[in-house]
């Protein structure tokens with residue numbers, strides 16, 4: 001796995017904190033920011049975007065991933081996630097875990113607190129037995145007409 005130097009991660013963590021200012025969360029008032037550190041060192045950020053039809057809400061992590069992919073980035077070293085929770089590390093929801101896993105099971109998820117402390121886990125640890133793209137390449141039984 002590619003080495004991450006500490007300043008890159010600290011920059012990503014700070015960028016994720018700053019992105020909370022962009023959060024659109026009139027319903028939950030729960031601000032979340034995310035920052036992806038791409039293989040080439042680029043940082044791509046995202047915030048949660050809520051909707052009056054609550055279930056359409058998009059989390060900060062998925063916003064960042066969709067922004068990154070649409071800008072040509074598909075290889076990631078890490079993602080940093082920030083919220084305003086004082087005493088808990090912000091953890092990605094199940095949908096975001098699946099979305100993160102799409103891009104590999106061995107990259108780093110920094111779940112932070114506002115004081116810059118973090119809990120670090122791999123994407124694959126966060127979603128063991130997640131559905132992976134390779135499954136679509138496996139041999140399948142024939143389908144009935």
Ligand SMILES: O=c1ccn([C@H]2C[C@H](O)[C@@H](CO)O2)c(=O)[nH]1
Nearest residue numbers: 028030032048059060091092093
């Ligand atoms: O990891 C998380 C957890 C929650 N949210 C958002 C979704 C919703 O807008 C608000 C409350 O669930 O926080 C994220 O963006 N990322």
Ligand SMILES: [Zn+2]
Nearest residue numbers: 059092093096
């Ligand atoms: Zn989510």
